[in-house]
Amino acid sequence: MDTQIMYRAQKTGSDKHIKYLIKSYEKIPVRIWDNDVECCNHIAQSIALAIRQRQQDEKNIVLGLATGSTPINLYRELIRMHREEGLSFYNVITFNLDEYYPMQPDAAPSYVRFMHEFLFNHIDIPTDQIHIPNGTIPLEEVGKYCEEYEKKIALHGGIDIQILGIGRTGHIGFNEPGSWLDSKTRLVRLDSLTMRDARKDFLREEHVPFRAITMGIDTIMNARTIYIMAWGQHKAEIVRRAVEGEVSSHIPSTYLQNHPDVRFYVDKAASELLTRVNTPWLVGMCEWTDDLIAKGVIWLSQKIKRPILKLTDEDYNEHGLGELILKYNTAYDLNIRVFNRLQHTITGWPGGKPHADDTTRPERAKPAKKRVIIFSPHPDDDVISMGGTFIRLVDQGHDVHVAYQTSGNIAVHDHDAERHIEFFAEFSEAMGLRSEEMDKLQKKMLKAMKKKAPGEMDNKDVLQIKALIRRGEARAGARYCGLKDDHIHFLDLPFYETGKTRKNPVTSKDINIIKALMEEIKPHQVFAAGDLADPHGTHRVCLDAIFGAFAALKRESWIKECWLWLYRGAWHEWGVEEIQMAVPISPSELLKKRRAIFMHQSQKDRPPFPGEDDREFWVRAEDRNRDTAEAYRALGLAEYEAMEAFRRWEF
Secondary structure (H helix, E strand, O other), X not given: OOHHHHHHHHHHOXXXXXXXXXXXXXXXXXEEEXXXXXXXXXXXXXXXXXXXXXXXXXXXXEXXXXXXXXXXXXXXXXXXXXXXXXXXXXXXXXEEOEEEEOOOOOOOOOHHHXXXXXXXHHOOOOHHHEEOOOOOOOHHHHHHHHHHHHHHXXXXXXXXXXXXXXXXXXXEOOEOOOOOOOOOOEEEXXXXXXXXXXXXXXXXXXXXXXXXXXXXXXHHHOOOEEEEEEOOHHHHHHHHHHHHOOOEOOEHHHHHHHXXXXXXXXXXXXXXXXXXXXXXXXXXXXXXXXXXXXHHHHHHHHHHOOOHHHOOHHHHHHOXXXXXXXXXXXXXXXXXXXXXXXXXXXXOOOOOOOOOOOOOOOOOOOOOOOEEEEEEOOOOHHHHHHHHHHHHHHHOOOEEEEEEOOOOHHHOOHHHHHHHHHHHHHHHHHOOOOOHHHHHHHHHHHHHHHHOOOOOOOOHHHHHHHHHHHHHHHHHHHHHOOOOHHHEEXXXXXXXXXXXXXXXXXXXXXXXXXXXXXXXXXXXXXXXXXXXXXXXXXXXXXXXXXXXXXXXXXXXXXXXXOEEEEEOOOOOOOOHHHOOEEEXXXXXXXXXXXXXXXXXXXXXXXXXXXXXXXOOHHHHHHHHHHXXXXXXXXXXXXXXXXXXXXXXXXX
C-alpha cells in the first residue's frame, strides 16, 4: 500500500483517495446489503430487465444457475415477478453449474429436484430449455457427456448472466481448490470440507457422494456478467480471501478478480472481515463512534498482545490509529475510557442486582425479580449457549420461562428413534396395554426407517417420535436448571415442520405463536439466539420470528420495559467489542452447565448435524466460554474460569 495515499486519505477524507484504498484491498467490486432478501430482489430486477430486453429484441437469454441456500430468495422473487408482474421465461435458456455424481434426478438431495422445487415448477420456462448435469450417466461416458454440455452452451451463444454462490473452500460451482483457470465441464472429486457441509442435505455423512459434475472455471469466466453472492458470518473469511487475496488455484473464486463484469453481493454478516468493515481505519477517515473506538483499541491490544492500560501513543501511531490520539490527547485517557467500558459489561447478576446503583451496570436493578423468557431455537440451545446464565437467573429468584421454538425432530438418529419405539412397545406389552393397532404402527415406523433413501424425509409418525425424544430431553435439561414444568413451553413453530433440512420462510403463524406467549408472560427480559451464521438457518429464522413479535407488540406499554438480550450459539461468540453483558461462570457452574447439556442424549457424541466443528456440543460450549474469559484477561481485566456473553438489541 502507498503510505502517502493512506496519509492523504486520512488527512483530507477525499472520496477519491478512500475509494482508491478500498479498491487496493478489494479486487472485486463488493456491495454490502442489510440482508439477503433485499439483495436478491435487486438481482432479480436486473435479471428481469435483461430478460425483457431480449424479448423486445426477439432473442433468447442464457442464464447460468446455482443451487443451495444462497440463491433461494432470488428464485422466490423471480417466481413472484412471474406471478404478479407477468414476467415470462419463454425465451430463457438455463444451464446449471453442477450436480452430485452419481445422483438420481428424483433423489431428495438432487439438484434437478432442487431446481424444479424452487424455480422451474413455478414459471413458464419450456422444459427443453432447461439443462442440468446428469448424475446418472455411466462413468465411462461422463467425459463425452461433459464435452456435449460445453457444446450446448456454446451453441446457444454462451452464458449471458451467471449466478454463483461461494463455498467455504472458495469453490465456485464444484471447482475445488486446485482447479485450473482453463478447466471445462468435468467430473471432480469433492473436498472433505465441502462434503462435511453437505451432510445437512444427506442426513448421514456416508451418504454424501465424493464426486460431482461441474462447469469449469473457464466456462464460468466466459459468462458475460457474473453475480456472486454470500450470506452469513460463516462465509466472512472466505469472502475476504476471495476479494482481497492473491489469485490462486488454492482459492478458485479468486479467479473472478480478472473477470471484466463481476459483482460480489454480501450481507453484513458475510462482510465482517473485509478490511473496510473490520479495520476501517486502515482504509481512510472513520466516523469514530463509541463502538468503533472500542473495536480499534481492542484490536490494537490483541494485535500487539499488550493489555489495554499498557498501550502507548507510539502503539497507536504505528498501527494506523494515530487519529484517536489526536481526538483524546493521550493514550492514557483513551485506554481508561475503553477499559472502563469493558469492565462495566461484567456482572454476576444477569437479571440486575437488587438495591444497587445500576448506572454503569448492563441490566436494571428494578424490578428486583424479573419475568424472563429464554427462547431456544432448538431444544438444546438454551443450555449449550447460556446454561450458566440460565441457572444463575433461576438461582437468583427470577420468574424464568424457557420456550423451545422448534421440535428439532430432524436432528435425531434413526437408531435412537428405533430404540424408543421398541421400548414403548415392550413397555406396553409388560403393562398389558399392547394392541393390534399399536403393533401395526410400530412395524410401519420401523419399516419406513429401513426403506428410507439417503436424504429422504421421515414420515409423520417417525417425525413425531423424534420430536418427543427431543421434547423429553429439553424438559430434563430445563428441570435440571431449576424450572417447573409449567414454565417450560414447546412452541413447535410451523416454519420448521417440513421434515427436511430446508425450512419454510417465517409467516404470521410463527410470529403470532411467539407474540401470544409474550403477551401471556409480559417479560422484562427476553434472551434469544442472535446467530448470523446462516440467514436461512434455524437460529436466524427463529430470531426473525422474535423480531416480528416485538414489532407486532410495539404499541403495548409493557414492551417498552422489555429488554432483548442476544446470545450466540455453539459455533460463534460475540467479538469482545460487541459484548454488552459478560456473565462470569465459576468452575462448579460450568460443571453444572455441562450436566444440563448431557440431558440431551440424542445430541451426545455424534449428533446428526454437527456443523463445521466435530467437537461435542459441551466441549465447544466450554471452550468458547473459556476463550471469552481469556480474551478479557488478556486485555487486562479480571481472570475468570469462563464467561457467557450477550449483546442487547435495541429497536
